[in-house]
Amino acid sequence: GNSVTQMEGPVTLSEEAFLTINCTYTATGYPSLFWYVQYPGEGLQLLLKATKADDKGSNKGFEATYRKETTSFHLEKGSVQVSDSAVYFCALRYYNNNDMRFGAGTRLTVKP
Amino acid sequence: SQTIHQWPATLVQPVGSPLSLECTVEGTSNPNLYWYRQAAGRGLQLLFYSVGIGQISSEVPQNLSASRPQDRQFILSSKKLLLSDSGFYLCAWSFRTGFGIQYFGAGTRLSVL
Numbered sequence: 001g002n003s004v005t006q007m008e009g010p011v012t013l014s015e016e017a018f019l020t021i022n023c024t025y026t027a028t029g030y031p032s033l034f035w036y037v038q039y040p041g042e043g044l045q046l047l048l049k050a051t052k053a054d055d056k057g058s059n060k061g062f063e064a065t066y067r068k069e070t071t072s073f074h075l076e077k078g079s080v081q082v083s084d085s086a087v088y089f090c091a092l093r094y095y096n097n098n099d100m101r102f103g104a105g106t107r108l109t110v111k112p
Numbered sequence: 113s114q115t116i117h118q119w120p121a122t123l124v125q126p127v128g129s130p131l132s133l134e135c136t137v138e139g140t141s142n143p144n145l146y147w148y149r150q151a152a153g154r155g156l157q158l159l160f161y162s163v164g165i166g167q168i169s170s171e172v173p174q175n176l177s178a179s180r181p182q183d184r185q186f187i188l189s190s191k192k193l194l195l196s197d198s199g200f201y202l203c204a205w206s207f208r209t210g211f212g213i214q215y216f217g218a219g220t221r222l223s224v225l
Contacts, residue, residue, distance in 0.1 A: 032212065043118075043202050043216035044156075089155065093212040098144055098163065100214060104155035 002027040006090050006103035013080055013110050021075040021106045023064075023090035031092040033057075033066055033073040038087045038105070047075075047088070080110045114139035118203045118217030125224055131176075131190040133220050135203030138184065143205040145186040146214065147178055150200040162186060163208070198224045 007022040025033065032051045036044040048057030050066035050073065057064050062077045073090060087107045093100040118135045125131060137143050147159040158171045160178035168178050175194055179187045186203060200221050204214040 034213070036216075041219075041221075043219045044204075044214075045216070046213055049213065098161050098169075098212075100158070100212060102156040 002031065002092060002094075002099070002101050004090050004092055004101050004103040006088075006106050008104075008106070009087075010107040010109060013108070015082055015110055015112050016079045017110075019075070019077040019080045019084075019108065021088055021090075021108070023073045023075065023103060025071050025073065025090075025092050027071075027092055027094075029094065030068075031094050033064070034091040034093070034100075035062070035064055035073070035075050036089040036091060036102075038089065040086070044089060080108070082110045082112055084108060085110045114205070114215065116203065116205055116215055116217045118220060120220060121218065122221045123223070125193050125222065127195055127224055128192050131188070131193050131197070131222070133188040133201055133203075133222075135186045135188075135217055136184055137186075137205045140205070140207070141183060142208050143184065144208055145180060146204040146206070147186065147188050148202040148204065150202060150219075152199070156202070160188070193224045195224050198222055 003026045005024050034049045035047040037047045038044045048059040050057040053068035055066045064073050064075045087105045089105045090103040115138045145162045148156045150156050162168050162180045176190050200219050202219045203217040206214045
């Protein structure tokens, strides 16, 4: 079945460090891919998305490229800030399908 | 614009007591609605989703039930809570068609003691 695998956390970085959170997926066809972010005590917010192969989603300095050849959608940011501390979820879903699959989440802590 | 409201934000309930969590969406019609549970330190587990009034699909058999009495209202219930029902419950909505971006409420933290 369809599934998403994220790198396990927690991840702790110093401010201005480079961030990569790995995400790979298992699916047939061409799902849409998403990154959601959950700040402490809050619900999830969409961070970025990509709907077809080679698309790059970007928002707030974060980027992720839909790589069909490696079935990956790794999240990157060049210079993290303390305010980026949160849990990040990778997810996939097919167009017009109710079934969205989330990864287990990766907790990021950025220290000043 | 669309908004989603979920309440209460925090709830402490004794084992064996009933539960009712409510979620409402404003600014759209005929949304898909979802209930998720997030156990401590774990990912999201889809509990129920609904594509219309009175239409509920259950993903995981358990102690909980869901109802959709109105188009933009989604309720999560239990007759008797278990300790294992503790967790963070999230309601979400999405447009009926499209790429399926889900928009989440702020969540309810439930502690069953």
